[in-house]
Amino acid sequence: MAEKAAVPGAARVGWRAVVLDWALPIALCVVFIAAISQVDDRYLARVIALVVVWALIGMSWNLIGGYAGQPSLGQAAFVGLGAYTAILLMIRVGLTPWLGLVAAAGVAIVAALVIGIPTLRLKGVYFALASLVYPLILLLVFTYLGYQEVLVPAHNDNPDLYMSWSDTWHYAALAALFLLLAWLFTTALERSRWRVVLQSIREDEDAARSTGINTALVKLVVFSTSAVFASLAGVVYAMLILVVTPEAVFGLSVSVQALVVSLVGGMARRLGPILGACILIPITNFLDANLGATSGASLLAYGLVLITVVLVVPRGLLNAGTRPLEVVNRVLPQSLRLPVNRRRSLPSRPPSGSRPLVPTHPGDEAVLIAADARKVYGGIVAIDRLSLEVRSGEFLGIVGPNGAGKSTFFDLLTGYQRSTAGRITLLGRVVTHWPAYRIARLGVRRSFQIARPFGQLTVFDNVFLGSLQNADGGQRTADTWAALEAVGLEVHADVGARSLVPAQLRLLEVARALAGRPAILLLDEPLAGLTRSEARDLMQLLRTQQHAGLTIVLVDHDIGTVAAWADRLYVIDYGRNIADGAPKEVMRDDRVVTAYLGSRWRAARA
Amino acid sequence: MGLQYLVDGLLLGGVYALLAAGLAMIFGIMRVINFAQGEFMMLGMYAAYFGYTVLGLDPYLVALPAGLMILALGIVVATGLIERIPRGDQDAQLLLTLGLSLVLQNLAIAIFGVTPHALLRPYSNTLIAVGPLFVHESWLFACVASLVVMLGLYLFLSRTWTGRALRATADDASAATYVGISVRRMHSIAFGIGVGLAGLAGTLIATFHAVLPTVGQDFVLIMFVAVVLGGLGSIPGAVLGAIFVGVVQSVSAAFVPLQLQNAVVFLLFVVVLLVRPRGLFGLRVRV
Structure with missing residues (x-):
C-alpha cells in the first residue's frame, strides 16, 4: 500500500477505480466477443475485425507517438514484420501462427x-523523417x-491450430484479446509513476534527464512494447486479409493509418485509437468496397x-471537449461518481519530522573536482583548461562576463556536454563521460538558465519527478512534500506548473532538484529575471540549505549579488580562470576589474 | 564504365537540385518540412503531359507557365492551411503537409487514374556520344534548364527586395518584423516559390520519367536526403546534396539490383540523419 500511496495521480485507490481500470475492460471484452460471435453477416464481421485490428495498431502507435511523444511515421515496419514472420514460418516450416505470434513479437x-x-x-521531426x-x-x-x-495457406483440417477459421468473428475476438492486453498495459502505465515520467519526456527531454530519468532507456522500452503490439496486430491482420503484399503491410498508408486513428481519437488517451478506428475504418472500408x-x-x-x-x-476528439467520464458523472448521484484522472487528489502530506532532504556530509572533502577541463567547438576554444575544487558544504559562485564560457563549463559539470579533454570528479566518482541522468542520480542536480517546468503537470508532480530516482515507496511522497515546503510552494502543490509566475518557476526548479536529495546543487543563472527582493529570498533559501549541509555552485554574471552570498568566487573570462578566492579579494583583483569594465567598454564602442 | 555512371549521376543530380532547392527554401524560411513537395512535382509532370497531348506544346514551353500556376496554388495552400498552424509546431506542420500529400496524390488517382503515362519527345530516348560516354539528351536538357532556373532563383534572392526580405525572414523572423517585413507574406511567397520550383522540375522530369500519381513518393524521399545532406534549410547545401544523391543513385546501379536502388538512397538518408544531422558540407546551419 505504501507504494500505491507514493504514486501521485493514483486517485484514492478505491473499489471504483479498480472496477473501472481492470474489471470493466475485461467484462467489456468478454461481452464484445460474445456479441460478435453472434454476427452472421460476413461483411459486418470483417469490418468489425478490421476496426479492432486497427484500434490495436493505433494503440501501439499511441504508446510511442502519444505517450512518449515521438511522432513515428514508421509503425508499418513492425506490422509488416509481424505479418511476414508468422506467414513465412507457417509456409516454410509449417509453424502454427500461435507460435508465430511469439516469433513475431521476438522479431519486433x-x-x-x-x-x-x-x-x-x-x-x-528528425525522428519522424528517419x-x-x-x-x-x-x-x-x-x-x-x-x-x-x-x-x-488454408488448413481446413485444423482451423483452430492454424487460425484458418471460416467465421471471421474469430479474428475479431483474437484481436480484441490483444486490444484488451494493450489497454490494460496502457492503464498500468497511466496509474504508475510512468505517467509523469512519460509526460516529462514528452514535454522536455533535457529537463527530464536533469531529474535522473534515463530518457533513452524509457523511450526504447516504450518503443519496443509498441513494436510488440504492432507485430501481434500484424499477425492477426495477415490471417484476416489472407494475401499479404509488401504494400499492404509495409506501405506508408499503414503508418499513416496507425497515426491517424490515434490522432483523431486523441493522442495519449487510452480510448483515442479505439474511437478513431470506430469512426474511420468503417468509412474507409465502405469507400474501398464501393x-x-x-x-x-x-x-x-x-x-x-x-x-x-x-x-x-x-490533440484529437477526446482532448477537445469534456472528458467522457465527466459526462457520465453528471448523471450519477454523488456517492457513485467515478474517479476522473484530471481531478487527482494529492497524496497526503506526512506529519512533519520527515528525514532532512540534504544528507549531512562529514568533513570538508572535495566533492567536485574539475581537472584541466577543456571544450573545443570546431576551432573555437570555449573552455580552456579549467581546474576547480569545491568542498563539501561550500557555496561557490562562478562568475564572469557574458560569453565567458560559464554555461558551457556548467554543462560539462552536469553531463549535458562532453568535455574535449580533462577530468571531472563528483562525489569521489570520475564522471567525465557520464550521461546527464547518471550524474543526477549520483546526487548532483541542476537547474536551467531559462526555467524548464513540465507545464502539463502539477507543481507536485514536477517536484515528485525529482524524487523518483533517489528514494522509493512512501519516501518519495515525503521527500516531495519536504522539498515543496523548503521553497514555500506547498500551497500551490495541485496547481498546473504552467500557471506559476517566473519567480515561482525558479523555486519549482530548486524544489525539483532538492527532492532528489542532492549532495551538490548547481544553479545556472537563477537570478535572471528576478526582482531584488525575489533574488534575496532565493539566496536566503539557498543559504538555509547550505547550512543544512548542501554544497551549492551558482553560475551568474551578476558578480555583485553573488559576492554578497557566496563563500568563494571563481571568475572565468574567455574560457579561462582569472581569479579564485574570497569575494572581497576577488572583487579587487585587477584582472577581474578589467574583464568586467573591459567588456562594458567594448559594448559601448560597438 | 565508371565514368558513365558518374556523368549520369551528375545530370540527374542537377535536376534533383531544383526539387531540393525548393524544399530547402521552404524549410529555411518557414521551418516547415513539406511532405507534399513530391506531389507538386507530380502536378508539374501532369501539366507537361497534358500540355503535350492536349495542346501539342513541348514540355519546355509548358515549364514556366506550369511552374507559375503551381506557385500560385502554393501561395493559396500556405495562406489557407499551413499558416493557420501556430508557428514552431513542427509536428503539426509535418502532419498537415502529410495530409496534403495524401489528398493531392489520391485526387490525382481519382482524376487521372493509376495508369502510368509516357511523354515521348524526339529527345526522350536519344543518346549523344561524347567520346566513350553516352549522354541522355533529355537528362542533359533538363539539367541545363534546371541550372538556368537556379541562376534565376539566385538573382531573385540576391538582387530583388522581395528576395532580400525572404532571406531576412530566414535569418531571423522576429527581427524581420521590426523592419516592416510581413513574415506571414514571406512564408506564403516562400512556399509558393518552393513548390513552384518542384512543379517546374516536374515538367522537365516528365520528359524522361513515367507520369503517374504516386511518382512523388519516391522523389520526395530523394529530396529529403538531398536537403538533409546539405544541412536543412541551406539552398546551396541542398543543391550539392542533390547532386551527391544523383551520383550515389546512379553509381549504386552498378552494385545493387535495380529494385533496391532506392533502398540505398533511403539507407543513406538514415545514416546521414543519424551521423551528421547537420549535413555533410557544414554550410549554414539553421536548425
Whole structure:
C-alpha cells in the first residue's frame, strides 16, 4: 500500500477505480466477443475485425507517438514484420501462427532495438523523417526477395491450430484479446509513476534527464512494447486479409493509418485509437468496397481527415471537449461518481519530522573536482583548461562576463556536454563521460538558465519527478512534500506548473532538484529575471540549505549579488580562470576589474 | 564504365537540385518540412503531359507557365492551411503537409487514374556520344534548364527586395518584423516559390520519367536526403546534396539490383540523419 500511496495521480485507490481500470475492460471484452460471435453477416464481421485490428495498431502507435511523444511515421515496419514472420514460418516450416505470434513479437523486439537505439536519439521531426524510411526499406527488400504476394495457406483440417477459421468473428475476438492486453498495459502505465515520467519526456527531454530519468532507456522500452503490439496486430491482420503484399503491410498508408486513428481519437488517451478506428475504418472500408481499393478514395479520406484534425482539433476528439467520464458523472448521484484522472487528489502530506532532504556530509572533502577541463567547438576554444575544487558544504559562485564560457563549463559539470579533454570528479566518482541522468542520480542536480517546468503537470508532480530516482515507496511522497515546503510552494502543490509566475518557476526548479536529495546543487543563472527582493529570498533559501549541509555552485554574471552570498568566487573570462578566492579579494583583483569594465567598454564602442 | 555512371549521376543530380532547392527554401524560411513537395512535382509532370497531348506544346514551353500556376496554388495552400498552424509546431506542420500529400496524390488517382503515362519527345530516348560516354539528351536538357532556373532563383534572392526580405525572414523572423517585413507574406511567397520550383522540375522530369500519381513518393524521399545532406534549410547545401544523391543513385546501379536502388538512397538518408544531422558540407546551419 505504501507504494500505491507514493504514486501521485493514483486517485484514492478505491473499489471504483479498480472496477473501472481492470474489471470493466475485461467484462467489456468478454461481452464484445460474445456479441460478435453472434454476427452472421460476413461483411459486418470483417469490418468489425478490421476496426479492432486497427484500434490495436493505433494503440501501439499511441504508446510511442502519444505517450512518449515521438511522432513515428514508421509503425508499418513492425506490422509488416509481424505479418511476414508468422506467414513465412507457417509456409516454410509449417509453424502454427500461435507460435508465430511469439516469433513475431521476438522479431519486433529485435527490430525495435536495431531501429530504436540509433533513431530515438533524434528529436521531433528528425525522428519522424528517419522512422518513415525503415518500413520503406523493408518494403523494397521484401519485394526484391520475391514476397510480392504471399498467400496464407488454408488448413481446413485444423482451423483452430492454424487460425484458418471460416467465421471471421474469430479474428475479431483474437484481436480484441490483444486490444484488451494493450489497454490494460496502457492503464498500468497511466496509474504508475510512468505517467509523469512519460509526460516529462514528452514535454522536455533535457529537463527530464536533469531529474535522473534515463530518457533513452524509457523511450526504447516504450518503443519496443509498441513494436510488440504492432507485430501481434500484424499477425492477426495477415490471417484476416489472407494475401499479404509488401504494400499492404509495409506501405506508408499503414503508418499513416496507425497515426491517424490515434490522432483523431486523441493522442495519449487510452480510448483515442479505439474511437478513431470506430469512426474511420468503417468509412474507409465502405469507400474501398464501393469504389475499389485502388481508387485512392480511402487514402484521400485519410488525407482530408488528417488536415482537418490538425487544423481543428489538434490533440484529437477526446482532448477537445469534456472528458467522457465527466459526462457520465453528471448523471450519477454523488456517492457513485467515478474517479476522473484530471481531478487527482494529492497524496497526503506526512506529519512533519520527515528525514532532512540534504544528507549531512562529514568533513570538508572535495566533492567536485574539475581537472584541466577543456571544450573545443570546431576551432573555437570555449573552455580552456579549467581546474576547480569545491568542498563539501561550500557555496561557490562562478562568475564572469557574458560569453565567458560559464554555461558551457556548467554543462560539462552536469553531463549535458562532453568535455574535449580533462577530468571531472563528483562525489569521489570520475564522471567525465557520464550521461546527464547518471550524474543526477549520483546526487548532483541542476537547474536551467531559462526555467524548464513540465507545464502539463502539477507543481507536485514536477517536484515528485525529482524524487523518483533517489528514494522509493512512501519516501518519495515525503521527500516531495519536504522539498515543496523548503521553497514555500506547498500551497500551490495541485496547481498546473504552467500557471506559476517566473519567480515561482525558479523555486519549482530548486524544489525539483532538492527532492532528489542532492549532495551538490548547481544553479545556472537563477537570478535572471528576478526582482531584488525575489533574488534575496532565493539566496536566503539557498543559504538555509547550505547550512543544512548542501554544497551549492551558482553560475551568474551578476558578480555583485553573488559576492554578497557566496563563500568563494571563481571568475572565468574567455574560457579561462582569472581569479579564485574570497569575494572581497576577488572583487579587487585587477584582472577581474578589467574583464568586467573591459567588456562594458567594448559594448559601448560597438 | 565508371565514368558513365558518374556523368549520369551528375545530370540527374542537377535536376534533383531544383526539387531540393525548393524544399530547402521552404524549410529555411518557414521551418516547415513539406511532405507534399513530391506531389507538386507530380502536378508539374501532369501539366507537361497534358500540355503535350492536349495542346501539342513541348514540355519546355509548358515549364514556366506550369511552374507559375503551381506557385500560385502554393501561395493559396500556405495562406489557407499551413499558416493557420501556430508557428514552431513542427509536428503539426509535418502532419498537415502529410495530409496534403495524401489528398493531392489520391485526387490525382481519382482524376487521372493509376495508369502510368509516357511523354515521348524526339529527345526522350536519344543518346549523344561524347567520346566513350553516352549522354541522355533529355537528362542533359533538363539539367541545363534546371541550372538556368537556379541562376534565376539566385538573382531573385540576391538582387530583388522581395528576395532580400525572404532571406531576412530566414535569418531571423522576429527581427524581420521590426523592419516592416510581413513574415506571414514571406512564408506564403516562400512556399509558393518552393513548390513552384518542384512543379517546374516536374515538367522537365516528365520528359524522361513515367507520369503517374504516386511518382512523388519516391522523389520526395530523394529530396529529403538531398536537403538533409546539405544541412536543412541551406539552398546551396541542398543543391550539392542533390547532386551527391544523383551520383550515389546512379553509381549504386552498378552494385545493387535495380529494385533496391532506392533502398540505398533511403539507407543513406538514415545514416546521414543519424551521423551528421547537420549535413555533410557544414554550410549554414539553421536548425
